[in-house]
Amino acid sequence: MKRTFVLMGLLFPLAIISQIPVTDAATNASVGMVNSQLMNINIQLKAVNKNLSRLINLMEKNNNETLKSRKILKEELEAKKQAPAYVTKSTDVSRTIDLKTKILEAYRTSKQTVQQLEHLNRKERQEFFGFAANAILETKNLFKQCNDILKTKAIILPEERLKKVNGINSELESILDNLIVYNNKLSRTNAFRKSRSTLINMNKE
Known part of the structure; x- marks a missing residue:
């Protein structure tokens, strides 16, 4: 019985040591997956930002065109008020x-x-x-x-x-x-x- 406890005492540290590489590998895999997901998210965000920039530019262009059209329309209306x-x-x-x-x-x-x-x-x-x-x-x-x-x-x-x-x-x-x-x-x-x-x-x- 005493031998059994001694044997178990020797084997338990070995078991713990043998599990460390496995745990590190799993952690590294998880970190790698997270990093990959973050990279994908970052790529998507860049694409979204690019599309937003295009949208903002288009909105500004349309706004400028609208202001210009309003100015022209106002001038035309003013012209029509006089013979x-x-x-x-x-x-x-x-x-x-x-x-x-x-x-x-x-x-x-x-x-x-x-x-x-x-x-x-x-x-x-x-x-x-x-x-x-x-x-x-x-x-x-x-x-x-x-x-x-x-x-x-x-x-x-x-x-x-x-x-x-x-x-x-x-x-x-x-x-x-x-x-x-x-x-x-x-x-x-x-x-x-x-x-x-x-x-x-x-x-x-």
Whole structure:
């Protein structure tokens, strides 16, 4: 029995010593595996960082493009708030001014002419004067609309401004034509009555 304990006492240290290399090898293997995993993680992190850098660069580029686009859009909107020179100095605007002048001249001339027509009655004269006064009022309103279209700060395309001015010109032309037609009508009426009166007087003689 005593020999058994002695033998076991001798063998136990040997067993411990024999296990040390095995334990170190396992530890080294584990450390190597961890290092390998860390290397893989590091590689993945580098790839992620690279992708993030690309993404950040793209975002910055897009942001710069967006800011540039906003600036251009703002400039375009500001430009649309003002009528350019080719609109304010266009033949359409010149036509508006010319029509206004012609209507005022036609009004003054017609008024003088009608007042001198001896064979018109008072009602006919008053109706014409009322028509002519209304024509002048409409002309002033349309001319004001033209100025408002040219000076407004609203966002309107130059082509739209010209289109509106052209529409005003059509109305002014109609006013001028109607004023001339009305004046000619009264002149013909007066001439007809004058001829008839002359004929009657000749027959009396």
